[in-house]
Amino acid sequence: MTTGGQAQIGNVDLVKQLNGAAVYRLIDQQGPISRIQIAELSQLAPASVTKITRQLIERGLIKEVDQQASTGGRRAISIVTETRGFQAIGVRLGRYDATLTLFDLSARALEERHYPLPERRQDALEIALLAAIEDFISHCQRKIRELIAISVILPGLVDPESGVVRYMPHIEVDDWPLVEKLEQRFGFACFVGHDIRSLALAEHYFGATRDCEDSILVRVHRGTGAGILSGGQIFIGRNGNVGEIGHIQVDPLGERCHCGNFGCLETIAANAAIEQRVRQLLSQGYQSRLDPDNCRIQDICRAANRGDPLASEVLEQVGRHLGKAIAIAINLFNPQKVVIAGEVMEAEKILLPAIDRCVNTQVLEAFRRNLPVVRSHLDDRSAIGAFALVKRAMLNGALLQRLLEE
Numbered sequence: 001m002t003t004g005g006q007a008q009i010g011n012v013d014l015v016k017q018l019n020g021a022a023v024y025r026l027i028d029q030q031g032p033i034s035r036i037q038i039a040e041l042s043q044l045a046p047a048s049v050t051k052i053t054r055q056l057i058e059r060g061l062i063k064e065v066d067q068q069a070s071t072g073g074r075r076a077i078s079i080v081t082e083t084r085g086f087q088a089i090g091v092r093l094g095r096y097d098a099t100l101t102l103f104d105l106s107a108r109a110l111e112e113r114h115y116p117l118p119e120r121r122q123d124a125l126e127i128a129l130l131a132a133i134e135d136f137i138s139h140c141q142r143k144i145r146e147l148i149a150i151s152v153i154l155p156g157l158v159d160p161e162s163g164v165v166r167y168m169p170h171i172e173v174d175d176w177p178l179v180e181k182l183e184q185r186f187g188f189a190c191f192v193g194h195d196i197r198s199l200a201l202a203e204h205y206f207g208a209t210r211d212c213e214d215s216i217l218v219r220v221h222r223g224t225g226a227g228i229l230s231g232g233q234i235f236i237g238r239n240g241n242v243g244e245i246g247h248i249q250v251d252p253l254g255e256r257c258h259c260g261n262f263g264c265l266e267t268i269a270a271n272a273a274i275e276q277r278v279r280q281l282l283s284q285g286y287q288s289r290l291d292p293d294n295c296r297i298q299d300i301c302r303a304a305n306r307g308d309p310l311a312s313e314v315l316e317q318v319g320r321h322l323g324k325a326i327a328i329a330i331n332l333f334n335p336q337k338v339v340i341a342g343e344v345m346e347a348e349k350i351l352l353p354a355i356d357r358c359v360n361t362q363v364l365e366a367f368r369r370n371l372p373v374v375r376s377h378l379d380d381r382s383a384i385g386a387f388a389l390v391k392r393a394m395l396n397g398a399l400l401q402r403l404l405e406e
Contacts, residue, residue: 013401019044020404021397023052024081027062028395032078053079055404060085081105085145086403089133090386092195093117093154095170095222098129100136101383102143107206107391109381111140122173130185137186149399150182151191151386153198155223157241163192169223189399191389197234197243198385199378200227203339205391206384207377212336216329217376218245218322220342224266228333235333246270248325268321271297271343277314286310301346312350319351323358330363330371341376348375 022042027033030041039049056062063082083105092099096118102111115132119125133150156168163179182190200209200217209215209229217227224246228235236242246266247259254263255273267273275295282292288310290303303311326338338359344351352373359368378384393399 017397017401019048020052020055020400021395023049024056024061024397024400025395027053027056027079028081031062031080032065033080034078038079059404061400061403083108086148087140087144087146088149088151088387088390089136089147090383090390091129091133091150091152092383092386093129093152095155098132099382100132101381101387102136102140103383103387103390105391105394107384107387110143111136112383113139120171122171122176125171126176126178126181130181133182133186147188148403149189149191149390149393150186151193151389152178152182153193153195153383153386153389155195155225158192158194160193160236163190165192189393189402191386191393193385193389194227194241195385196225197227197236198388199341199376200229200339201234201392202378202381202384202388203376204229204232205388208339208374209337214333214335215337215339216326216333216335217339217341218326218329219376219379220269220318220322220340220344221271224269224322224325226329228329228335230333245325245329248328250321250324265321265325269318269325269344274300274314274318274344278310281310281314297343298346301344304347304350311347315344315347315350316354318344319354320358322351323355324362326355326373327358327362330359330367334367335371338371338373339376340373341379345375345379 022044023038026038026041035046035049035053039046053062060082062079065078065080086105087110088103090101090103096116098115098117100113100115101109103109113136117125117128117132119128154165154168157166159166163177165173165176165178167173178192179190196217196219199219200215203209203217204215213232215229219225226243226245228243247257247261247264249261249263250265250268251263255267256262257264257267274297278290278295278300279292282288282290288303289308290299290311300311300314304315330338355373359373390399
């Protein structure tokens with residue numbers, strides 16, 4: 001009897017969360033919108049919509065604005081989301097540092113700071129990260145009205161359900177319960193996610209893929225990874241991780257990868273690999289405006305854009321190999337759009353045509369028809385992927401319901 005009662009209570013809570021989320025999503029995505037329109041689109045009873053919107057207004061999460069034009073009878077009042085009264089902190093945890101950004105609920109960056117985090121042990125990194133967040137909150141105090149969440153994105157393997165970090169490429173972690181540690185320290189809702197998959201979600205909410213539900217984002221940085229969205233949701237594997245496009249073998253006779261295989265995409269299409277390839281060719285006597293002391297990825301892209309033959313050839317080769325791997329991913333997932341991110345996109349006029357040639361020759365015709373391959377809109381916003389996890393929790397009702405119950 002007790003078990004049945006608990007299940008019933010759980011079901012009621014879930015229905016309350018889902019209904020609240022349905023109403024909030026419509027206001028967020030289609031506002032200004034009237035209560036009548038919300039009821040029609042959500043298929044909720046008008047009384048339920050009225051009750052939910054009243055709760056949201058009282059909590060300050062939505063507001064009434066100018067009345068809509070009358071279609072006969074009493075004019076309907078429009079509703080929009082209220083974004084200025086709530087803030088969240090997004091953290092992009094890198095290999096040696098962290099970028100912390102204060103966002104309002106419209107994804108507008110209010111403040112940003114960078115913190116060096118050279119610690120190589122899990123316990124030391126945790127202490128330094130929590131101290132950085134604490135310092136950032138103190139620094140932003142005048143801009144914070146109500147802080148509702150902290151979200152961290154990082155490279156590695158993350159269990160999105162438990163908030164436990166299973167693996168990071170630069171330090172050894174032992175099932176690091178990062179969400180638990182953050183919530184114990186700060187008391188807010190906290191989220192942890194993979195950096196590239198979170199960036200793919202951010203592109204869907206705020207960037208290049210707002211107009212589609214199914215997309216692939218590929219980012220070239222220290223490694224090469226992908227984020228796949230299906231039905232507007234991050235596609236994840238059985239342990240919460242998927243999209244290791246950098247470990248597709250594109251050259252069986254190529255360099256050995258850190259994963260143990262040979263010729264992985266990451267051995268060719270990653271910043272360090274590109275820089276190493278240019279230095280190698282320079283040492284062999286190839287002519288270029290570049291020199292071994294100025295071979296950062298930014299220098300290589302600038303040289304290619306100015307017509308340097310060595311830089312152009314290296315980046316075109318990168319584009320061809322990226323194109324091979326992207327073509328495989330397109331044939332598997334049939335996306336509506338492909339987004340490329342990373343510093344290498346400074347040379348997009350060389351890179352994108354090379355990718356397009358592979359897509360046009362290696363992808364099924366039905367899959368490649370009307371398939372844009374475009375540059376990321378958000379790659380310069382370091383912590384925006386972290387905020388995307390907060391936005392998702394508002395739209396699916398998890399964070400929204402927590403705010404309504406406080």
